[in-house]
Every structure is written in C-alpha cells, then in structure tokens.
Amino acid sequence: MPIDTKFPRIAIADIPGKGKGVIAKELIPRGTLIISERPRITLPANASGMIDRQGLCEIVASLCALSAEDAEFFMSFPCASSENPILGRLKHFTPCFGDDAFGLCLTICRVNHTCYSPKASPNASYVWNKRAKEEELYAIREIHEGQEIEVSYTSDITIYEPPPAYLRSKFGFECLCKGCTRPAVERRISEQRILAYNAIVLHLHSRFGHENPLQILRDIERQILIVCEEGYTFEIARRADDAFELCALYGDATSAQQWVEICRDCYAVYFGPNSELLKTAQRLAARPQDFREWKRLGSRVLAGPVSFILFCTFQ
Ligand SMILES: C[S@@+](CC[C@H](N)C(=O)[O-])C[C@H]1O[C@@H](n2cnc3c(N)ncnc32)[C@H](O)[C@@H]1O
Numbered sequence: 001m002p003i004d005t006k007f008p009r010i011a012i013a014d015i016p017g018k019g020k021g022v023i024a025k026e027l028i029p030r031g032t033l034i035i036s037e038r039p040r041i042t043l044p045a046n047a048s049g050m051i052d053r054q055g056l057c058e059i060v061a062s063l064c065a066l067s068a069e070d071a072e073f074f075m076s077f078p079c080a081s082s083e084n085p086i087l088g089r090l091k092h093f094t095p096c097f098g099d100d101a102f103g104l105c106l107t108i109c110r111v112n113h114t115c116y117s118p119k120a121s122p123n124a125s126y127v128w129n130k131r132a133k134e135e136e137l138y139a140i141r142e143i144h145e146g147q148e149i150e151v152s153y154t155s156d157i158t159i160y161e162p163p164p165a166y167l168r169s170k171f172g173f174e175c176l177c178k179g180c181t182r183p184a185v186e187r188r189i190s191e192q193r194i195l196a197y198n199a200i201v202l203h204l205h206s207r208f209g210h211e212n213p214l215q216i217l218r219d220i221e222r223q224i225l226i227v228c229e230e231g232y233t234f235e236i237a238r239r240a241d242d243a244f245e246l247c248a249l250y251g252d253a254t255s256a257q258q259w260v261e262i263c264r265d266c267y268a269v270y271f272g273p274n275s276e277l278l279k280t281a282q283r284l285a286a287r288p289q290d291f292r293e294w295k296r297l298g299s300r301v302l303a304g305p306v307s308f309i310l311f312c313t314f315q
Contacts, residue, residue, distance in 0.1 A: 008025070009026055011025050022149045031268065038132075038135075056087075111150065112150055113177065115154070116152060116231040118231055125270050138270065220239050227239070240260070246302065249294075250298055250299065255302045
C-alpha cells in the first residue's frame with residue numbers, strides 16, 4: 001500500500017527488488033518541481049568518502065537529534081546484516097549538496113536509480129538549490145500516474161564506466177533497471193556506442209579552428225542522435241553547447257542562438273529556474289555576441305540544429 005508524503009504528487013511504495021521507491025500519484029508534466037526538501041542532517045563533503053571516528057560521532061549526534069518518526073524512517077532504509085547499521089544506511093544519502101556538503105533528505109533519498117538505456121532512462125533529476133538550501137527534484141520527462149520516479153546516480157557520461165560496476169562499487173547494489181536487465185549482447189552494443197561517443201567528444205574542441213566547422217557540426221548532430229537513442233537526453237545540452245560555441249567563434253548569431261536555446265530549455269527542465277547555467281544560457285540566447293570569444297575564428301554562416309534534434313530535446 002503506497003504511503004503518502006507531504007508532497008502531494010507522489011507516494012512511497014514497495015518496488016519489486018529495489019526496496020521502497022517513489023511513484024507518481026498523478027500525471028506530472030515535464031519541468032515540474034516535484035519535491036523541494038531541506039536535509040535533516042548535513043555533513044561536510046569529505047565525510048562522505050572516508051568517515052573517521054570524529055565524523056561518525058557527528059553523524060550519531062545528528063541522528064540522535066531526529067524525531068522518533070524520522071529516526072524510524074532512517075532505520076527503514078535497507079542495510080545488509082554484515083554492514084554497520086549507520087554507515088550501511090548512510091550510503092543511501094550521498095547526493096552532494098553544493099560543493100561542500102552531503103545530506104539526508106527523507107523523501108528524495110527514496111528515489112531509486114535507473115541507468116540510461118534505449119529501454120528506459122531517468123524521468124527526474126535532482127539539484128541543490130543553494131539559496132533555499134533545499135534539494136529539489138524535477139521531472140525531466142512527463143511522468144504518468146502510477147509510474148516510478150527514477151533518477152540516475154551516475155550522471156556523467158564523459159567519465160563513462162559501465163554503470164553496473166560503478167553502482168556495485170560505489171553503492172553496493174546490483175542494478176535491476178530495464179537497461180541492466182537487457183540481454184548481455186544489447187548491453188555490450190550500448191557500451192561500445194557510448195565509448196565511441198566519449199572518444200569523439202573528448203577531442204571535439206581541439207578540432208575547432210583546424211577543421212571545416214560544418215563537418216564538425218554534422219559530427220555533433222550524429223553524436224546527439226547516438227545519445228538520444230541510448231537515452232542520455234542531458235547530453236543533448238552538452239553537445240548543443242559545443243555547437244553554440246563553434247557558431248559563436250565564427251560569429252554566426254542566428255545559428256548560435258538556435259543552439260543555445262536548446263541548452264537553455266534543457267537546463268530549465270533539468271535544473272529549475274534558479275540555476276546559474278540556465279541564467280547564462282538565457283543571457284547568451286538573448287545576445288550571442290556576449291560570448292567571450294565571439295568571432296575569434298572569423299566570420300562565417302554555419303547551421304542551426306536540424307529538426308530531429310529539436311524533436312529529441314522536447315521528448
Ligand atoms: C537511495 S536508496 C533508494 C531507496 C531505497 N530503495 C529504499 O528502499 O529506501 C538506494 C538503494 O535503493 C536500491 N536501489 C535503487 N535503485 C536500484 C536499482 N536500479 N536496482 C536495484 N536496487 C536499487 C539499492 O538498495 C540502493 O542501495
């Protein structure tokens with residue numbers, strides 16, 4: 001039986017094989033702020049890697065200050081019998097809050113992980129709101145009533161390591177998402193494609209000014225198509241940012257503006273209205289000429305995004 005929370009659009013429910021999870025109680029449109037939650041406990045970031053005796057004492061003191069209800073909630077997180085009952089549970093609370101702390105949010109920490117894959121990918125993302133000092137969870141896709149809300153615990157594709165190994169070593173669980181439970185051959189194909197993608201984007205910037213920029217833009221479009229097929233929707237923003245830079249280096253205001261509008265719209269959905277990335281993208285969309293290296297490589301008409309990229313961006 002799902003348990004209601006103080007956030008009206010969601011409930012906590014049992015998810016087969018994953019313990020508890022968060023489900024939508026109603027249709028949640030893309031871009032919605034689903035949860036905004038102040039951590040009950042915050043700890044310095046260095047405590048998240050190696051917790052020493054002093055760190056453990058601080059954690060225990062913080063846990064003792066929880067209300068009986070919150071303490072019970074904390075204890076309901078999964079912990080293997082071989083693990084320390086506090087440290088084993090704390091590993092569920094590692095999202096970083098800003099650069100300097102990690103914390104325990106009682107509801108957001110119930111959100112399970114899914115890898116990016118052609119079968120399924122995250123429908124939500126979390127972000128730390130520095131001003132409000134709250135962790136926020138945004139819907140990055142439309143989420144249907146009854147659907148599980150899932151984020152990725154491994155967001156950075158450019159330091160790609162096959163997610164199951166990373167999850168095992170960092171969080172100590174075997175991932176049961178739709179991507180990881182695909183046949184091995186399908187997973188291997190995806191891994192090869194992502195590795196090839198990483199190799200190409202790693203050298204993208206060093207090609208600027210040395211190769212035909214139209215060819216580079218075509219390569220960027222091809223890479224965007226690959227990541228869309230593999231479910232890594234946020235990569236669209238990263239590559240659109242590269243394309244924006246290239247067009248701005250050649251002083252093509254129209255194309256630069258179209259590319260940075262993609263970044264702006266992705267950041268708004270992924271990071272909410274307060275993000276610095278969003279503000280920068282909004283500023284550059286209004287005046288691409290403010291790019292710090294505007295026209296450094298000359299003056300040339302390039303190309304904006306083709307329609308399939310716009311289509312992928314708004315899925
Ligand atoms: C942050 S907690 C999420 C809430 C947790 N399911 C619970 O019952 O409280 C992370 C833990 O949830 C489980 N989990 C999350 N995503 C999973 C997945 N894709 N496959 C299997 N277990 C998962 C693992 O036990 C993991 O250590």
